[in-house]
Amino acid sequence: MGLEAPRTGSEPLFPVTQLQAWSQRLLGSRLSGALLRASVYGQFVAGETQEEVEGCVRQLQALGLRPLLAVPTEEEPDSAAQTGEAWYEGNLDAMLRCVDLSRGLPESPDLAGKTLMQLKVTALASTRLCKDLTSWITKPGVSSELSPERLAEAMDSGQNLQVSCLNTEQNQHLQASLSRLNRVAQYARDQQVGLLVDAEYTFINPALSLLVAALAVRWNSPREGGPWVWNTYQAYLKDTHERLRRDAEAAHRAGLAFGVKLVRGAYLEKERKVSQLQGTEDPTQPDYEATSRSYSRCLELMLSLVSHHGPMCHLMVASHNEESVRQATKRMWELGIPLDGPVCFGQLLGMCDHVSLALGM
16 A cells, blocks of 8 residues: 555665565474564554555544555566456556545545555557557557547447557457447446556556547546546656656647646666667666656646646655655645645655645644
8 A cells, every 4th residue: 555656766666576485495384474574564554454455544644644555466577478358457446446446435524635556558458469459559650440539439338449550459458448448437437436557668658548538538538527537647757858748738628627647767777677678769768867857847847837727637646755755745735735635645655754744834
């Protein structure tokens, strides 16, 4: 669970899966589990049962903080391909339960704001499909058969969608994936829970953004009271500011509400390895300072849009960086953006609690 659950702009502090494997070999499953619960797990996880989570939520609310739950499931690019739809359908069930849990958490009358949760597209659609879609839509002169509007129509109607760049099996999987995404979005909307969709790797992000745009066409219109579907923008990528500006303009032209979770990014090492192996340009910023400048520019752009478009533009400042948080709060005051308005902040539970607590005061 996160206090609005962002990722950090660097690699993990330690390899958790390696630590878990090592402790299981040395101590056995039972003692290993007890050790992790008392240390790493206990630091970052709100609980294993609904009762434990609710107890943690009450403690956070007493400190002026709201929880944000997540289903931390994704299909890694180098993992074995799933057979059939069963794994993705199981993830769908988990996400629907997460919506229920998010909606059912105890509420505090002192804390205003929309209930939010986050998800990953590759829990509901295969990485292979996302790679194939990305390779197609990044080609010049691609036809409108993969437009957000057409995908949104297929989501809504349930009609069989045929995309020329995909074979029969991939088209069937695309249709099933669209159905799963739409079911989560519709159920979340019915339960008054907003969805923050995570960005992942650059070699699938264009497909993820296309799918999020299709969901936005359906669920972020003013009549729906959105935004109910938010996209994530990773400031450690060189093209993020331009994409953010372009997407904001597209949403404004279409009359759609625009929701943004702004992060630094979490896949730095993997992105650089892939670009080296493929002999392509590194898509990431050259260093931490450049990433911070990119984050600052994106933050300034979004705060300006919020100040001009009000409830049609929402922002989560997902950062553990104290300077970014200071910049955001200072500019909000200068621009007249109310503290209970369309800007919120997010940190991972246990990662940067002193910042979270200062914001909650």
